[in-house]
Amino acid sequence: MTAVGAVLLHTSPAHVPVFDALRDRNHPGAVLRHLVVPQLLARARVEGPEAVAPALLEVLAGAVARAAVPVLVTCSTIGATAESLAPELGVPVLRVDRPMAAAAVAAGRRMAVLATVESTFAPTCELLAEEAGERPLSISRHLVPGAWERFEAGDIAGNLALVAAAADALAPAEADVIVLAQASMAGAADLVTTRIPVLSSPARGLAAVLGPQPSRAGES
Incomplete structure (x- = not known):
């Protein structure tokens, strides 16, 4: 299993190169695992951030089951919902903002x-x-x-x-x-x-x- 420094959850693939560049510049050697789930933002914009909590929990639980590392959620709209899931996930969850x-x-x-x-x-x-x-x-x-x-x-x-x-x-x-x-x-x-x-x-x-x-x- 590849060592992971953090799991990053994005709602756009455009964020992946941005955070990889920051990693290379400021945190050389750190390993990031990127998850890109655009439908989370699309649903949150229509139904509200709380509506995506079950899907968000499922996505993040699968990610941290492979490596118990911190999670950074780069979507501001669903950030608070994601942070509230930290006790169930058993790892730190931080909204990027x-x-x-x-x-x-x-x-x-x-x-x-x-x-x-x-x-x-x-x-x-x-x-x-x-x-x-x-x-x-x-x-x-x-x-x-x-x-x-x-x-x-x-x-x-x-x-x-x-x-x-x-x-x-x-x-x-x-x-x-x-x-x-x-x-x-x-x-x-x-x-x-x-x-x-x-x-x-x-x-x-x-x-x-x-x-x-x-x-x-x-x-x-």
């Missing part, structure tokens, strides 16, 4: 949340409030029109350009931090010109689930 949310609430009180699908807003805003605890937050929601359609069509560059333009359209007085709610939006952070800090989830999420990596032979 939780470390980003913690960094966001540490950066300021005014949050501008950008998303390309409407279903992402509720779980993301709930997560920010959870991470903030008793600290008051001001959260504004900004849907990026047309971006998700471009992503689904395979036009990743077009999707990211629209997200970056939406971030740049925000005035500094509107927000202390911009939160890119979906992992698919992360590349837009490299395109923005705004002075407002822009946070994305993939690198932080992967680092959190893999933890400190052991030194390779010959390294101190």
Whole structure:
């Protein structure tokens, strides 16, 4: 059996090369097992995230039965549902946007949340409030029109350009931090010109689930 550093559950195959590149850059030697189940997001958008819990449990139980390793769920819409299954699975389950949310609430009180699908807003805003605890937050929601359609069509560059333009359209007085709610939006952070800090989830999420990596032979 191949050793696995973490199981990653995606709802789009476009996430696989993104996380492999992050692994190669930041966590050399870590082994990732990717599961791609697009129908989970499709159903959650129609019926709500809780509706996919049984199917999600079945998928993840099969994965961790082969290797009892942590799970990282890269879909923000179903992230909270996935985390709730950790006791039944017997392994840690982390939604990819939780470390980003913690960094966001540490950066300021005014949050501008950008998303390309409407279903992402509720779980993301709930997560920010959870991470903030008793600290008051001001959260504004900004849907990026047309971006998700471009992503689904395979036009990743077009999707990211629209997200970056939406971030740049925000005035500094509107927000202390911009939160890119979906992992698919992360590349837009490299395109923005705004002075407002822009946070994305993939690198932080992967680092959190893999933890400190052991030194390779010959390294101190």
